[in-house]
Amino acid sequence: xxxxxxSGPLLTIQDFGRSGYRHLGVSQSGSLDPYAQTIANCLLxxxxxxxxxxxxxxxxxxxxxxxxxxxxxxxxxxxxxxxKPIYPGWTYNVKQKQVLKFSTGRAGLRAYIAVKGxxxxxxxxxxxxxxxxxxxxxxxxxxxxxxDNIKITPYQSEFTQCGALMPPKRKIVRVYPSPYAELxxxxxxxxxxxxxxxxxxxxxxxxxxxxxxxxSLTHSHSLPSLAVSPGSIQxxxxxxxxxxxxxxxxxxxxxxxGTVIEADLHQFAQYKPLDTIEFEYVTFEQALKAxxxxxxxxxxxxxxxxxxxxxxxxxx
Amino acid sequence: xxxPHVYALSNNSLLFDAxxxxxxxxxxxxxxxxxLASHCSTSxxxxxxxxxxxxxxxxxxxxxxxxxxxxxxLGIWNNIKPNEFVAKHHKIKMHYNGADLNYVxxxxxxxxxxxxxxxxxxxxAVLFLGFLPGFAYLNGLNEHLYTPRRSEPRLKVPKGSVAxxxxxxxxxxxxxxxxxxxxxxxxxxxxxxxxxxxxxxxxGDTLEFIPISVGK
Numbered sequence: 001x002x003x004x005x006x007s008g009p010l011l012t013i014q015d016f017g018r019s020g021y022r023h024l025g026v027s028q029s030g031s032l033d034p035y036a037q038t039i040a041n042c043l044l045x046x047x048x049x050x051x052x053x054x055x056x057x058x059x060x061x062x063x064x065x066x067x068x069x070x071x072x073x074x075x076x077x078x079x080x081x082x083x084k085p086i087y088p089g090w091t092y093n094v095k096q097k098q099v100l101k102f103s104t105g106r107a108g109l110r111a112y113i114a115v116k117g118x119x120x121x122x123x124x125x126x127x128x129x130x131x132x133x134x135x136x137x138x139x140x141x142x143x144x145x146x147x148d149n150i151k152i153t154p155y156q157s158e159f160t161q162c163g164a165l166m167p168p169k170r171k172i173v174r175v176y177p178s179p180y181a182e183l184x185x186x187x188x189x190x191x192x193x194x195x196x197x198x199x200x201x202x203x204x205x206x207x208x209x210x211x212x213x214x215x216s217l218t219h220s221h222s223l224p225s226l227a228v229s230p231g232s233i234q235x236x237x238x239x240x241x242x243x244x245x246x247x248x249x250x251x252x253x254x255x256x257x258g259t260v261i262e263a264d265l266h267q268f269a270q271y272k273p274l275d276t277i278e279f280e281y282v283t284f285e286q287a288l289k290a291x292x293x294x295x296x297x298x299x300x301x302x303x304x305x306x307x308x309x310x311x312x313x314x315x316x
Numbered sequence: 317x318x319x320p321h322v323y324a325l326s327n328n329s330l331l332f333d334a335x336x337x338x339x340x341x342x343x344x345x346x347x348x349x350x351x352l353a354s355h356c357s358t359s360x361x362x363x364x365x366x367x368x369x370x371x372x373x374x375x376x377x378x379x380x381x382x383x384x385x386x387x388x389x390l391g392i393w394n395n396i397k398p399n400e401f402v403a404k405h406h407k408i409k410m411h412y413n414g415a416d417l418n419y420v421x422x423x424x425x426x427x428x429x430x431x432x433x434x435x436x437x438x439x440x441a442v443l444f445l446g447f448l449p450g451f452a453y454l455n456g457l458n459e460h461l462y463t464p465r466r467s468e469p470r471l472k473v474p475k476g477s478v479a480x481x482x483x484x485x486x487x488x489x490x491x492x493x494x495x496x497x498x499x500x501x502x503x504x505x506x507x508x509x510x511x512x513x514x515x516x517x518x519x520g521d522t523l524e525f526i527p528i529s530v531g532k
Binding site: 019020021022023024025026027124125131133134135136137141176179223224225226227229231232249250251256259261262284287288291 | 321324325326327331333335364367368370372375445448449490514
């Protein structure tokens, strides 16, 4: 068990989220940074989809009621284990009664905690992810609060510490072309890639809202509802784009400026209010290459960890 | 005749857009959308098949199939026969006792009984689901009941509420904020995440409201 002493602004149980239910209006939910989840789980030799804790901003405090091993990934929110600093990208043995604390960080917004064997909340519609809007999954469908107990399986053995690098960050987010390039004026499409956007305070797990002073992207088009998904970039008439994330609704009526490519979408987990973002359109081939490159990085990592595990078998 | 547009949105998603075809024939176009959705779901090639308003978005399991489906969708569409899609019909038992029932009647200069009759005589088609899990966008509201949304949305519309907003009526599957006028409620659960089949209503189904009580 892990006991929540302080939750901070938002602390949720997540995995890769739900698929196969979008036609019923069920959002994906799940870790906003699935690569952070994947690497954290790989470091512990967990299933990649094992449920993790997503810490937003920080300011949270957790007490472990049993021995386990954790892996930390994502933003550096200045975590400590019994007041000793610990760092994202590494595994740590945790003893019963030890306290994991996050203050907050200068860069990045969300940290991920994986535990050996994964978080054991109940599976709803093939996922343990918390659907905050519909109120199911995770623990009672809600963000965690002080006093909550998170179920985990104790792990007694010593685990040899290992670490992994974060995939490099890109400054310019790559985007698939808009299906509505003909509907929008050239000015809007060009303005979108020539502007520098600021992340609005009004952003959350449903979407990152963007504002720009450079160009006006206002328009007066409205469309019959169409399906949207994480990565869709909506342009409401007020000209302020919204990059939809995992908790977004499944349909929407704003025209799309395009879709963030798979390899770059995870970066949106880490943008904070007032961070700046720029976009560029890329081809389908470039998007595929970028995804394969990231996948290659993850494959190499899991091979490296496995061979290390083989050489290290005695340690288990 | 104009053809629907097929767009690749990403390496694993396609948008089939028929929304520009004919503004006064949305229901028969939507009927073909449901047939196309059913064809695509059966193929096993997709993670998600999501109908919306006269469009269908397809999320592929494998990127390698993108080109094939991009090419074939239009042919499949053109070979869909009318009435190929067989809808399931639901009878939703309803208490006409909503907080805004009087408002809706007064707004249209109708009696409460008129509102109930107009609302329960219609047979509604589930165009698609969205907004919330199990929230069905229904086609078929009698135009005498079209009512502009409330100027101030309620912070909480209770689960099971049946409401009217502009040209639509809907059932709230869970508690939610909402700006529609509540005319009654149903005890029939529409969505329960814990069930093996969590959602009672599927896109393309039809439904009618059966009045079982009036007033408090």
